[in-house]
Amino acid sequence: MGIAVVILAAGKGTRMQSDLPKVLHPLAQVPMLAHALRTAQSVDPDHIVVVAGHGFDAVAKTTRDYHNTAVIVEQAEQLGTGHAVAQTRDALGAYDGDVLVLYGDTPFISDETIEKIAAARQSADLVVLGFHAADPARYGRLMAHDDQLQRIVEFKDATEAERAVTLCNSGVMCAKASELFSWIDQTENKNASGEYYLTDCVEIATNHGKTARVVICDEAETLGVNSRVDLAQAEAAFQTRTRRDMLENGITLFAPDTVYFAYDTVIGRDCVIEPNVVFGPDVTIESGATIRAFSHLEGCHVARDSVVGPYARLRPGAELAEGVKIGNFVEIKNAQIGEGSKVNHLTYIGDADLGKNTNIGAGTITCNYDGVMKHKTTIGDNVFVGSNTMLVAPVTLGDHSMTGSGSVITRDVPAGDLAISRAPQDNKSGTAIKLVEMLKQRKAKRDQKDQ
Numbered sequence: 001m002g003i004a005v006v007i008l009a010a011g012k013g014t015r016m017q018s019d020l021p022k023v024l025h026p027l028a029q030v031p032m033l034a035h036a037l038r039t040a041q042s043v044d045p046d047h048i049v050v051v052a053g054h055g056f057d058a059v060a061k062t063t064r065d066y067h068n069t070a071v072i073v074e075q076a077e078q079l080g081t082g083h084a085v086a087q088t089r090d091a092l093g094a095y096d097g098d099v100l101v102l103y104g105d106t107p108f109i110s111d112e113t114i115e116k117i118a119a120a121r122q123s124a125d126l127v128v129l130g131f132h133a134a135d136p137a138r139y140g141r142l143m144a145h146d147d148q149l150q151r152i153v154e155f156k157d158a159t160e161a162e163r164a165v166t167l168c169n170s171g172v173m174c175a176k177a178s179e180l181f182s183w184i185d186q187t188e189n190k191n192a193s194g195e196y197y198l199t200d201c202v203e204i205a206t207n208h209g210k211t212a213r214v215v216i217c218d219e220a221e222t223l224g225v226n227s228r229v230d231l232a233q234a235e236a237a238f239q240t241r242t243r244r245d246m247l248e249n250g251i252t253l254f255a256p257d258t259v260y261f262a263y264d265t266v267i268g269r270d271c272v273i274e275p276n277v278v279f280g281p282d283v284t285i286e287s288g289a290t291i292r293a294f295s296h297l298e299g300c301h302v303a304r305d306s307v308v309g310p311y312a313r314l315r316p317g318a319e320l321a322e323g324v325k326i327g328n329f330v331e332i333k334n335a336q337i338g339e340g341s342k343v344n345h346l347t348y349i350g351d352a353d354l355g356k357n358t359n360i361g362a363g364t365i366t367c368n369y370d371g372v373m374k375h376k377t378t379i380g381d382n383v384f385v386g387s388n389t390m391l392v393a394p395v396t397l398g399d400h401s402m403t404g405s406g407s408v409i410t411r412d413v414p415a416g417d418l419a420i421s422r423a424p425q426d427n428k429s430g431t432a433i434k435l436v437e438m439l440k441q442r443k444a445k446r447d448q449k450d451q
């Protein structure tokens, strides 16, 4: 039996106090919506349908950025969660599999929990994901006996006795598509919010003699983001969990609370991550590498036993082979650094390809941008680039070549050659001493005049 995932993301998120649609606020370095899309992919769905409304164009674009076959449907007016799911009817057509409903603002549902929901569907017509809330606040309350669910009562519509129930609705729900749509058709908006509630499907289903079951997960997974306070708490929860996972997987963090990971950071065993390191999206680091303090990495790959930092910046497309050394105040962008090569100090390497065992001197710059276009610098194996060399791209330095420090290299350097391009040195005999004497006399004259 197949499954389609519907992600609800049409709401405005008024409490975010933002021009940006709520589901596009970043969490763990990606828009919140990307987390729901990732969860959706874990069930290998036949379809993913995102319901967008507020900020439709931006939400649609982000959806396509993270999942190029997801279908986006518009809910022009937000008339409730049931109404939102109903908007997917055309997109899902006569789909005869299940529909799993996720929320764009509930980013942490685990794959294991989704598997439990799928398993529970084997023995129930409708499955709802619930959790025991420490503070049930305004969540919908699940009216259940053991795991048999009768109905869901929204906070606004609940009696005092119903509000006393601490088993809450996460919003995640799963049922056969055709049945879910028929139950939604029967919902009404005669409630405190004047909305068509998806949650009303439970009572409608059970009234038709269908079985509804609750699957319970940890409250941390169902954390829904409604405000920036919630968002900050969600970020903190993500970081705390990820730091612990990293430590348990054999990575050393001296000061775990100062290291920030992205949703997809991959780090191998026996890596050392020093304090105050920030990982942007799409970073992979192989075993045994060290990332020293105050470094910032995104969109890059660091192979075994490399050392990066302190104070280094690896930008998208930086690819470090084994045993590479990238030192302080070095920026690498869209560049391959070959095995054993060293870029130790105060350097920018952009749009470049470096071979093996090459040494880049302090203060070297690949001048990759002419104001209009970007150009490539190619550097071979065993090259020695002297300090403060400007490599004006496009340019190629052959294997075993060298550049004299302070050179501005505008033409290719053949293999084995030394290129020097700077004004020749002229030593003027004794002039330094004479110059100082002259200056001292001048100063003495001036001081006399001032008195």
Ligand code: UD1
Residues within 6 Å of the ligand: 008, 009, 010, 011, 012, 051, 075, 077, 078, 079, 080, 081, 082, 083, 084, 103, 104, 105, 138, 139, 140, 141, 152, 154, 168, 169, 170, 171, 196, 197, 198, 199, 224
């Ligand atoms: C909903 C549930 C509640 C549950 C809670 C968990 C209903 C009626 N209530 O309440 O039982 O405890 O979530 O967080 O379902 N959305 C749309 N279109 C709409 C309305 C909402 O796309 O017309 C989207 C929102 O963008 C959001 C999600 O659905 O991603 C939940 O909507 P929200 O208004 O936050 O529901 P709650 O009142 O929190």
Ligand code: CA
Residues within 6 Å of the ligand: 105, 224, 226
């Ligand atoms: Ca909500």
